[in-house]
Amino acid sequence: MAALELFNTLSGKVEALQPMGAPALRMYACGPTVYDYGHIGNFRTFLHVDVLRRFLRQQGVAVEHVMNVTDVDDKIIRNALAAGKPIAEYTTRFERAFFEDMEALGIERPEHTPRATEHIPEMVSLIERLAAKDIAYQTEDGSWYFRIARFAGYGKLSKKDLEGIEDGARVDADEYEKDAARDFALWKAVKIGADGVSEPSWQTALGAGRPGWHIECSAMATALLGESFDLHAGGEDLMFPHHENEIAQSESASGHPFARHWMHVRFLLVEGKKMAKSEGNFYTLRDLLLKGHRASAIRYLLLSVPYRHQMNFTFDGLAAATHTIERLRTFHRRMLRGGFATDGVNAAVSAATAKAAGDFTAALANDLNTAEATAAISEMVRAANSAADAGTLTAENAEAVLRVLALFDEIFAVLEDRDEERTRAALAWAEAEGRIREAAPELVAKLALGDSEIEALIAERTQAKNSRNFARADAIRVDLAAKGIVLEDSKDGVRWKRK
RNA sequence: GGCGCGGUACCCAAGUGGUAAGGGAGAGGUCUGCAAAACCUUUAUGCGCCGGUUCGAUCCCGGCCCGCGCCUCCA
Incomplete structure (x- = not known):
């Protein structure tokens, strides 16, 4: 196999990526937060991770790939509340849409796609391990935080030193009581809204609440891949603080290096x-x-x-x-x-x-x-x-x-033409959602023409051509072209395709 | 302010210390009843600007200009 040389954010160098200590290459990629439909920026990241896993497999390296689905977080809670739906119902819809989009883009499904809400016990036990070492501490409101000062390696991924972080950082006004400004939440105590309705929460040994953002990845990666594994990937924005915090939590709890290799996909611009x-x-x-x-x-x-x-x-x-x-x-x-x-x-x-x-x-x-x-x-x-x-x-x-x-x-994965099928699926979805008006009108017209009608018109044109009625033949061709059908005459007959 | 990335033809973009891949678009041509597809030719003496190192720099070093990202639970 050709060894894959991959840039490692942690070392700052291009290094060989190879499985260690297991037959398969174990990799974890941060997945979607299912609060809305995925955008092309999200998919750029998932697409490049897809290329990575496809290439590894092509080179004969088995892959065990975990991609989490974040199905509880502030945005989800906010949006679900606005939609008047329980969060599970809300997230299920967008999770399904996300996997449909992955499929439409030809992104292979990872071996594991765990949901955060199904791994609360692992998160709790991880926080308990940190608490036992006095690295996690509870504030008066019942939330748990990670004591950054206790992790000497903090900043090693994003190349930040603690001083710089604290100087430059804005402090979230409602996160009072923390020992240090950059200490981050491991567990958020349940809050009661103004209307007396509480946010979604889990009753655990840590108290009633919900997980902080970073803990889910540490817990699920460890549960599915072990305390140390080969590669962790994600969008560049996740490098800090998300991945930095994952490292701090995981390595503080286990005492072992977390992911050896880190891959970050850069953001895209749209029209500059x-x-x-x-x-x-x-x-x-x-x-x-x-x-x-x-x-x-x-x-x-x-x-x-x-x-x-x-x-x-x-x-x-x-x-x-x-x-x-x-x-x-x-x-x-x-x-x-x-x-x-x-x-x-x-x-x-x-x-x-x-x-x-x-x-x-x-x-x-x-x-x-x-x-x-x-x-x-x-x-x-x-x-x-x-x-x-x-x-x-x-x-x-x-x-x-x-x-x-x-x-x-x-x-x-672009040679097989499944575009029409995917476009039709998108149109069906728009129809069902009452959003069909957002579809391009010519698209609807284009897909309205069935294959048999097209072939009948082509047969008619061939007849016209044979009787040297080129005016009629050309008229049919022009008409079809307007509907997105392109004809190609060849020695062995007429070929056509949708454009 | 801290950390980092980039400026290559009309657009996207690869790349190397020894003289600029590829794709799209444009122009001309071959083929075709005409097209389409395909092929051929063509489009940067030039790789942001100024110095330096070198026999030689787009590629190394320094400075400058411009654009961008992260430092905000945005992939």
């Missing part, structure tokens, strides 16, 4: 600006599908810039990604269609194929350089198309090309 509702450039996956953009193009675009670079998501870029995928799929179909010479091989294509496979793997092994990986494939595509045009591509070449495409698609 930070994505924010106030900027009007905030997009969920569903928003984009309803505008007629394809799930595969979104996946490809979000992966096209390596994870450690800030990427600028633009609609021009999305159009370019759509064209790139079209080209790859057209090429893939051409290779599958066959009809190539059966004797010998085209040496130039063989060389291009071998080079593409090697470059592709080397690019990904080099800190997951997805941009270089896609470039490796493009060079092969041109060589093979060129030879096929010249009639010098053989069946053996085509098979080799298909093997490289399979290698590519095991990671990028």
